[in-house]
Ligand SMILES: C[S@@+](CC[C@H](N)C(=O)[O-])C[C@H]1O[C@@H](n2cnc3c(N)ncnc32)[C@H](O)[C@@H]1O
């Protein structure tokens with residue numbers, strides 16, 4: 001019925017293939033490894049007085065909840081590998097029983113408690129320092145309660161990348177935003193989700209400060225600080241905006257608009273005259289804090305982690321990634337121009353030598369970010 005896997009320094013019972021009612025996805029070990037480093041980095045940056053009352057002797061009294069826990073792997077790892085007090089919840093009775101076994105197996109009974117509740121009920125009844133939502137598909141049904149409950153940090157996964165990317169309908173219905181299915185759809189998904197969390201937090205006079213936001217394989221993951229105050233929330237709303245995209249020539253640009261009633265939209269592409277399409281509202285400000293990412297990188301380096309190399313690559317690329325809310329796929333532009341693609345690093349060097357900013361992006365190994373406009377990029381590629 002069950003077998004054991006090791007993630008980090010934690011041993012977890014997972015169902016064998018025949019037990020389908022309890023979910024475990026080995027592909028998400030990467031995400032959990034980054035979480036462990038991210039939570040450790042966040043906790044170590046807090047002033048000692050914020051670690052909570054009571055004991056701070058290597059063991060924090062900050063509270064973390066995995067509201068949708070399945071086997072409990074995330075929460076048990078946070079208790080064991082970071083030392084926080086954790087609540088591990090799942091509404092499935094079978095999952096709850098495995099969570100209890102996993103808590104005992106790792107000897108974290110003093111710090112970890114399992115619940116068998118509806119996540120929304122638990123989140124509305126209690127406040128936690130760190131709130132983690134890792135659902136099947138969209139986090140939207142749990143976002144409002146999570147935004148009320150989280151005192152310091154939100155960790156959110158979305159795996160419904162089709163509506164977030166604009167590949168299916170549903171973006172408007174679920175996220176109150178219009179995504180476009182562009183070559184940078186992974187970034188669009190990340191920013192549409194951030195935009196939704198921004199608006200949900202702002203209702204409660206809270207603001208979001210993204211610390212590390214990334215997308216890999218089938219999922220988007222956000223690690224974001226929660227800040228309090230109506231003024232901060234007002235400022236945060238100004239970080240929402242739109243992306244204009246021309247599917248004819250590849251021209252794209254972002255513009256801020258905190259008041260949707262005042263939205264002024266260009267109808268035609270300034271480069272080729274074709275129709276401009278608009279994506280948003282979405283978060284157009286920076287989606288990471290460099291200092292935080294550097295601390296996460298250090299934490300990853302010193303820990304025992306199964307996906308260390310891949311995790312470090314994502315975080316390192318994020319550290320150096322330009323704060324521009326879209327990217328360009330090198331091969332797609334070269335194909336349209338009918339020129340053979342050079343290496344990404346030589347293109348980045350060429351853009352920089354022409355006076356532009358340019359970087360890689362963690363969203364795609366074959367893409368780049370730059371403040372050069374599409375005509376300028378094309379003329380460099382053709383040179
Ligand atoms: C994707 S799994 C969680 C995976 C887990 N966080 C991990 O890292 O392996 C989602 C879980 O949410 C649970 N769930 C779904 N709706 C829920 C609700 N309203 N309240 C509590 N748990 C819920 C499901 O039973 C399922 O176990």
Ligand SMILES: [Zn+2]
Nearest residue numbers: 246249269272
């Ligand atoms: Zn155009």
